Amino acid sequence: MTVARPVVRPRLPWWQVGLTVVLAVGGYFAATQIRNELEIREHLRIPSTRLNELAIRLQKQERRRASLEAAVGELRHQVAVLEREAAERQSGVARMNREVSELRALAGFIPLEGSGVVVEMRDSPRPIEPGDDPNKTILHYTDIHAVINDLWAAGAEAIAINGERIITRTGLTCVGTTILCNTKRIAPPYAIVAIGAPARLLAHLQRPAGPAEILRAFGFPLRLQGLERVTVPAYRGTTQFTIVRPAGEGP
Amino acid sequence: MWLPLIGLLLGILIGLLSPVEIPLGYVKYTAIAILAAIDTILGGVRAQLEARFDLTIFLSGFIINAGFAALLAGLGDLLGLDLYLGAVIAFSIRILDNVGFIRRDLLDVYFRRVKRARDVTG
Numbered sequence A: 001m002t003v004a005r006p007v008v009r010p011r012l013p014w015w016q017v018g019l020t021v022v023l024a025v026g027g028y029f030a031a032t033q034i035r036n037e038l039e040i041r042e043h044l045r046i047p048s049t050r051l052n053e054l055a056i057r058l059q060k061q062e063r064r065r066a067s068l069e070a071a072v073g074e075l076r077h078q079v080a081v082l083e084r085e086a087a088e089r090q091s092g093v094a095r096m097n098r099e100v101s102e103l104r105a106l107a108g109f110i111p112l113e114g115s116g117v118v119v120e121m122r123d124s125p126r127p128i129e130p131g132d133d134p135n136k137t138i139l140h141y142t143d144i145h146a147v148i149n150d151l152w153a154a155g156a157e158a159i160a161i162n163g164e165r166i167i168t169r170t171g172l173t174c175v176g177t178t179i180l181c182n183t184k185r186i187a188p189p190y191a192i193v194a195i196g197a198p199a200r201l202l203a204h205l206q207r208p209a210g211p212a213e214i215l216r217a218f219g220f221p222l223r224l225q226g227l228e229r230v231t232v233p234a235y236r237g238t239t240q241f242t243i244v245r246p247a248g249e250g251p
Numbered sequence B: 001m002w003l004p005l006i007g008l009l010l011g012i013l014i015g016l017l018s019p020v021e022i023p024l025g026y027v028k029y030t031a032i033a034i035l036a037a038i039d040t041i042l043g044g045v046r047a048q049l050e051a052r053f054d055l056t057i058f059l060s061g062f063i064i065n066a067g068f069a070a071l072l073a074g075l076g077d078l079l080g081l082d083l084y085l086g087a088v089i090a091f092s093i094r095i096l097d098n099v100g101f102i103r104r105d106l107l108d109v110y111f112r113r114v115k116r117a118r119d120v121t122g
Helices: A012-044 A048-107 A141-153 A198-205 A211-217 B002-017 B024-049 B055-079 B084-121
Strands: A112-121 A158-161 A172-175 A178-181 A184-186 A190-195 A222-232
Touching: A012 A048, A012 B002, A012 B024, A012 B055, A112 A141, A112 A198, A141 A158, A141 A172, A141 A178, A141 A190, A141 A198, A141 A211, A158 A222, A190 A222, A198 A222, A211 A222, B024 B055, B024 B084, B055 B084
Parallel strands: none
Antiparallel strands: A112 A190, A112 A222, A158 A190, A172 A178, A178 A184
16 A cells, blocks of 8 residues: 555655554563563562473472371371370270279278178087087087178178188188188187178177077177278289180180 | 654553563463564564555554464463464564565665665766
8 A cells, every 4th residue: 555655755654653553562562571570580589481490399389288288187187086095095994993993892802991790709618528529519611601601691791701801712611620711721719800781780690590599509609799890801812713714705 | 763763662661660560371472472563573674675565464464463373372371382482483483584684675775875876986
């Protein structure tokens, strides 16, 4: 179009106008870009061409941080779980300790005290006359056993005889003229200490045709005492099991 | 002759004073705009030297070339490829081509002038 125009018209405006527009646009973009670039360099102290690299590094670090945060969360959760388990275990241990002490009391492994009775039994002081059976003047383990059995039946909670605690495995037997209790030799006078309600224990022992009456009838001196406080020692014998094991466990 | 210079100064001034921040992802578009501008200017100068300047071709070339290069860059962004590099290279080649032609045109003009002067003196 311009080429076709007459030569008389000065060609100045058209190409100069176009050039002006393009230069203005190009100058604008170049200036903006340079200004941005300078700002970036001023703030970050690195050229913008390195920004991609830094962006990738940042992304990597952020991913790493995210995974580490996830790990932290997981570990915190584990800590919480472990703490809860530890607390449960501790309360479990306390409960088991209580249970153990109760069981130890039941099993006779700790000394106990409480209100109770003391039964003192002696051999008969009656002199043996010719023709008399000497067996009738000495106490047999069955006599002692009868008293102990009646005490249990009357609700005694712990019993000892001459300092030997009666436990579930206690056996009374006699060898010659001596009585064995927990395989230890005991000798008269026999002092049976029982913890329980004194009145009930005494009443049961002294019931008609009860052991007290029978022993007295056969001339054995018997002393019954109800006491506010008696002590029963701990079992001192063996605690080993060699044959038994809890049923339903093991091969 | 002052008009283009005023335009350039005006553009630079606006660019320096306006608080426009170019996001990093659009730097490639700026690069294309700048290259398109340089290419268009050099093409215009060449056309002027060869006495075949056309304002329509001049401006439409600037707008269409820059627009297509921007489209290419956008497509490259979508595809995750640096397609704008192709536009940058194409513009660069064209710029260098134009510089070469301008150099020859100018030399032609110069030698013609020298020859004419020689003819006049001789």
